[in-house]
Amino acid sequence: SQQGEEDPQALSIQEGExxxxxxxxxxxxxxxxxxxxxxGRGLVHLILIRSxxxxxxxxxxxxxxxxxxxxxxxxxxxxxxxxxxxxxCATTDTGNQFYFGTGTSLxxxx
Amino acid sequence: KAxxxxxxxxxxxxxxxxxxxxxxxxxxxxxxxxxxxxxGQGLQFLFEYFSETQRNxxxxxxxxxxxxxxxxxxxxxxxxxxxxxxxxxxxxxxxxFQETQYFGPGTRxxxx
Numbered sequence: 001s002q003q004g005e006e007d008p009q010a011l012s013i014q015e016g017e018x019x020x021x022x023x024x025x026x027x028x029x030x031x032x033x034x035x036x037x038x039x040g041r042g043l044v045h046l047i048l049i050r051s052x053x054x055x056x057x058x059x060x061x062x063x064x065x066x067x068x069x070x071x072x073x074x075x076x077x078x079x080x081x082x083x084x085x086x087x088x089c090a091t092t093d094t095g096n097q098f099y100f101g102t103g104t105s106l107x108x109x110x
Numbered sequence: 111k112a113x114x115x116x117x118x119x120x121x122x123x124x125x126x127x128x129x130x131x132x133x134x135x136x137x138x139x140x141x142x143x144x145x146x147x148x149x150g151q152g153l154q155f156l157f158e159y160f161s162e163t164q165r166n167x168x169x170x171x172x173x174x175x176x177x178x179x180x181x182x183x184x185x186x187x188x189x190x191x192x193x194x195x196x197x198x199x200x201x202x203x204x205x206x207f208q209e210t211q212y213f214g215p216g217t218r219x220x221x222x
Contacts, residue, residue, distance in 0.1 A: 033210060035213075040198065040218070041215060042114075042214050042215045042216050043200065096207035098158070100145075100152070102152050103152060
């Protein structure tokens with residue numbers, strides 16, 4: 001089941017530009033995670049942000065979390081063609097149930 | 111540490127048959143979850159096992175079942191296959207309930 005929705009559903013940018021994708025969820029959470037999936041493959045974990053954190057960085061990734069708005073954003077700076085993939089947010093609710101968002105398909109044009 | 115492994119990677123079955131998929135979690139991880147991914151429905155949660163007990167179950171018919179062994183390896187079984195069961199089946203393991211899930215490469219099932 002899914003409790004998150006991601007926006008936009010699809011995003012196409014030029015290499016070197018920044019990409020921002022958003023995730024909204026419905027219930028109280030313990031943490032929120034972002035995953036990347038290359039076409040037809042398994043998901044790769046990118047970053048985890050806990051409910052008491054507001055911002056987190058990892059390399060070219062920046063994640064923000066606004067629990068009052070029940071939303072998160074993932075920013076990928078200086079995008080590369082290799083960043084082309086689908087990106088999913090996933091939340092762990094207070095009952096430790098894991099939910100995925102609907103995903104954003106990112107295309108980075110060389 | 112070795113990652114999550116799934117076997118087989120690809121499978122072709124016909125309607126009415128049954129199938130068993132296998133997942134070996136990362137060493138030390140006691141939680142294993144299964145997901146179905148299709149273009150139309152996205153990632154759908156099937157079930158989660160922890161220490162051989164089913165902890166959570168998604169909204170799938172009883173044809174979908176699973177189990178976990180004492181070594182944390184898990185199997186998923188789908189009986190009486192339907193065309194709509196064609197999908198990528200993903201397995202994930204995690205150390206604890208509030209921790210990151212690590213995914214296997216998936217088993218791609220095609221039902222003809």
